[in-house]
Amino acid sequence: MFSKILGKKKEGESEQTKEHLEIINKVSKMNLTEMRSFVNNNGPIPLSEEGLIAVLDKLITPHPQTNTLYIQQDDMDTKKRKAFELVLLISKSQRITFEAVDRLQKFLETYMTLITSYDKEHKEIYASRLSDAVEISLKNINKMSNLKAKMDILGQND
Numbered sequence: 001m002f003s004k005i006l007g008k009k010k011e012g013e014s015e016q017t018k019e020h021l022e023i024i025n026k027v028s029k030m031n032l033t034e035m036r037s038f039v040n041n042n043g044p045i046p047l048s049e050e051g052l053i054a055v056l057d058k059l060i061t062p063h064p065q066t067n068t069l070y071i072q073q074d075d076m077d078t079k080k081r082k083a084f085e086l087v088l089l090i091s092k093s094q095r096i097t098f099e100a101v102d103r104l105q106k107f108l109e110t111y112m113t114l115i116t117s118y119d120k121e122h123k124e125i126y127a128s129r130l131s132d133a134v135e136i137s138l139k140n141i142n143k144m145s146n147l148k149a150k151m152d153i154l155g156q157n158d
Contacts, residue, residue: 020050027054032082039089049097052090056103059083060110073114080118084126091133098141104134 026045030038035055041047059070071083087107090100108115108130115127 023051024054027058036086047095049095052095052100060106088133091137096137101137
């Protein structure tokens with residue numbers, strides 16, 4: 001009933017389908033601008049729950065060969081700002097799942113020192129904006145699941 005909202009796969013499906021692997025492959029080659037277009041659903045690839053998770057994974061998972069994160073302390077300020085804005089955009093997406101919110105929390109944990117230093121240097125408030133966005137995302141998911149439950153109950157009464 002809640003599998004789509006919770007981001008869980010159906011029991012009969014394999015964990016990584018061909019489409020899922022294709023999305024992960026395409027996202028791994030994207031830069032921040034292309035990822036933003038993807039999240040806005042303006043790119044050639046249609047937006048999906050797996051795509052949002054793949055974008056967040058790219059940001060929080062160290063590169064396998066260099067063992068470095070996507071955003072570094074010595075990166076240009078525009079790259080940092082674009083990444084923060086991308087995460088805010090993902091948090092507002094209608095396709096967000098609990099799994100994606102978990103990745104958003106990992107993003108905050110991973111980059112909190114970078115975010116706070118950016119905020120101090122540029123007099124921004126990304127730390128509070130990002131933490132508020134995670135809370136709002138959770139509230140939106142709860143609202144969607146409650147609505148889905150009501151719709152299921154109303155549908156069963158027919």
